[in-house]
Amino acid sequence: MSVLAQQLLLGLLIGGLYGLAAAGLSLVFGVLKVLNVAHGELIMLGGYGTFWLVTLLGLDPFASLALVLPLALAGGLALYWALFGFVVRADEETRVKNSLLIGFGLALALHALAVRLWTADERAVVTPYGGAVLGVGGLSIPLVRLLSLALAFALIAALHLLLRHWRWGKAIRATAEDWQAALLAGIDVRRAYLLAFAIGTGLAGAAGTLVSIGYSISPSIGLEWTLKALIVVVLAGLGSMLGTFVSGLFLGVAEAVSAAAFGGPYREVAGLVIFVLVLVLRPRGLFGR
Amino acid sequence: MLEVRGLEVAYGDARAVADVTLTVGPGEIVALLGPNGAGKSTLLKAIAGLLRPRAGTIRWEGEDLTRLGAHRIVERGIALVAEGRRLFGGMTLEENLELGAFAPRARSGLRRSLERVYALFPVLAERRRALVRTLSGGQQQMVAVGRALMSNPRLLMLDEPSLGIAPLLVRAILDALVEINRDGAAVFLVEQNVQAALGLARRAYILEGGRIAGEGPGADLLQDAHVRRAYLGPLALGAGP
Numbered sequence: 001m002s003v004l005a006q007q008l009l010l011g012l013l014i015g016g017l018y019g020l021a022a023a024g025l026s027l028v029f030g031v032l033k034v035l036n037v038a039h040g041e042l043i044m045l046g047g048y049g050t051f052w053l054v055t056l057l058g059l060d061p062f063a064s065l066a067l068v069l070p071l072a073l074a075g076g077l078a079l080y081w082a083l084f085g086f087v088v089r090a091d092e093e094t095r096v097k098n099s100l101l102i103g104f105g106l107a108l109a110l111h112a113l114a115v116r117l118w119t120a121d122e123r124a125v126v127t128p129y130g131g132a133v134l135g136v137g138g139l140s141i142p143l144v145r146l147l148s149l150a151l152a153f154a155l156i157a158a159l160h161l162l163l164r165h166w167r168w169g170k171a172i173r174a175t176a177e178d179w180q181a182a183l184l185a186g187i188d189v190r191r192a193y194l195l196a197f198a199i200g201t202g203l204a205g206a207a208g209t210l211v212s213i214g215y216s217i218s219p220s221i222g223l224e225w226t227l228k229a230l231i232v233v234v235l236a237g238l239g240s241m242l243g244t245f246v247s248g249l250f251l252g253v254a255e256a257v258s259a260a261a262f263g264g265p266y267r268e269v270a271g272l273v274i275f276v277l278v279l280v281l282r283p284r285g286l287f288g289r
Numbered sequence: 290m291l292e293v294r295g296l297e298v299a300y301g302d303a304r305a306v307a308d309v310t311l312t313v314g315p316g317e318i319v320a321l322l323g324p325n326g327a328g329k330s331t332l333l334k335a336i337a338g339l340l341r342p343r344a345g346t347i348r349w350e351g352e353d354l355t356r357l358g359a360h361r362i363v364e365r366g367i368a369l370v371a372e373g374r375r376l377f378g379g380m381t382l383e384e385n386l387e388l389g390a391f392a393p394r395a396r397s398g399l400r401r402s403l404e405r406v407y408a409l410f411p412v413l414a415e416r417r418r419a420l421v422r423t424l425s426g427g428q429q430q431m432v433a434v435g436r437a438l439m440s441n442p443r444l445l446m447l448d449e450p451s452l453g454i455a456p457l458l459v460r461a462i463l464d465a466l467v468e469i470n471r472d473g474a475a476v477f478l479v480e481q482n483v484q485a486a487l488g489l490a491r492r493a494y495i496l497e498g499g500r501i502a503g504e505g506p507g508a509d510l511l512q513d514a515h516v517r518r519a520y521l522g523p524l525a526l527g528a529g530p
Contacts, residue, residue: 181375186363186392
């Protein structure tokens with residue numbers, strides 16, 4: 001019993017990162033109608049950003065977030081200007097197709113770049129407190145993963161507040177609902193796209209930092225994280241960041257249940273089953289508008 | 290003063306508006322009439338910058354708007370209440386109104402503009418926090434007009450504001466237009482309810498097959514047998530005012 005509880009707890013902890021990974025993808029897809037399949041590679045790059053800052057500059061990995069987040073934001077601006085800004089000029093159907101092509105190309109390029117820079121080896125960020133464990137009622141909670149979950153939630157909550165109260169946050173929501181109406185209201189829709197994409201990339205970078213601390217990174221983790229994020233986006237639906245976070249937690253726990261019930265190799269099956277079930281039974285997702 | 294000259298708008302190969310020339314003077318109410326598919330909505334969208342004209346020019350207060358982005362045209366003082374209202378249904382009534390004042394020029398007067406809209410449509414003031422998709426069609430149309438007003442327009446364009454709305458609320462919206470006009474804004478109105486439109490408008494244009502087929506003072510057009518037959522139906526001809 002306590003083994004199962006421990007499994008569920010670990011599932012919950014990684015679920016927070018699923019939620020954070022999905023939030024950026026959801027924002028970009030919901031606002032730009034662009035599916036960035038290189039989202040996982042952006043997470044991977046964020047992880048290596050932290051890896052570098054820790055190993056080269058000796059920064060604390062959690063503190064590296066203060067650099068990785070703005071760097072990823074800036075990277076998002078650059079990517080939008082270089083690639084995705086052209087996609088949004090097409091109508092919405094063409095956007096998804098074109099963004100898939102661009103996204104796959106970008107994913108391959110970033111993967112190759114990461115192998116070149118950091119080799120194909122798996123890396124993890126090591127901290128003096130990395131092994132610390134909190135014991136609560138027979139469960140042992142890895143401290144860094146707990147901190148990661150808390151930070152993931154803090155970032156999602158900050159995003160939620162930004163979208164609700166910031167002037168441009170409201171403009172981003174309006175653009176997601178109806179971009180032509182947003183134009184008629186006097187909103188510079190291209191600017192809203194740019195901001196949403198940069199924020200989405202920033203969140204991917206931050207998720208990468210947390211992945212590199214509590215788990216491990218390698219150049220090939222991108223696809224896996226894109227898929228997790230995609231499952232969570234489908235499960236949550238578009239339009240609610242808190243809902244996306246909750247759905248991430250749900251996926252983490254569901255995977256743990258699946259692994260406990262059918263064995264480790266079946267961990268991933270839970271997500272795929274959820275993916276299909278939601279698409280069939282409730283295509284707009286649990287929290288979708 | 291809005292001056293449209295030789296305007297042509299096409300969707301791919303299909304020409305929706307051809308060689309349209311018209312003006313809307315400062316403080317004027319002008320109606321645009323015509324059957325379904327005549328290109329009325331296309332014309333308004335082109336003026337608002339949502340569609341790029343293939344030929345012709347759109348000038349506003351001496352400035353050429355033809356290649357300007359839609360959000361910049363709002364900033365210049367032209368607002369469109371689009372067909373079907375096009376509100377942000379998942380946001381509150383007040384958020385919708387606030388977004389109407391997004392342009393830098395309008396932002397400073399946001400509080401005053403909000404009060405003006407609530408004074409114009411008192412029923413909206415009671416439902417500020419309601420999600421727009423929970424409002425009735427008539428209330429939504431009021432929000433749509435209100436959102437356009439929030440940008441402080443000097444030309445307000447409306448595409449069928451009475452479509453699918455209870456007659457009592459239509460009256461409220463048309464009365465509001467008169468009041469908006471009295472405050473100094475010009476109004477350019479596409480309306481199926483021809484009698485109501487011509488009752489308000491000093492002048493009207495008739496658009497048929499994408500071309501201007503007639504123009505004149507509203508009262509004259511109302512007497513015009515052709516217009517009556519085409520847009521008011523046989524009943525109106527027989528009954529007479």
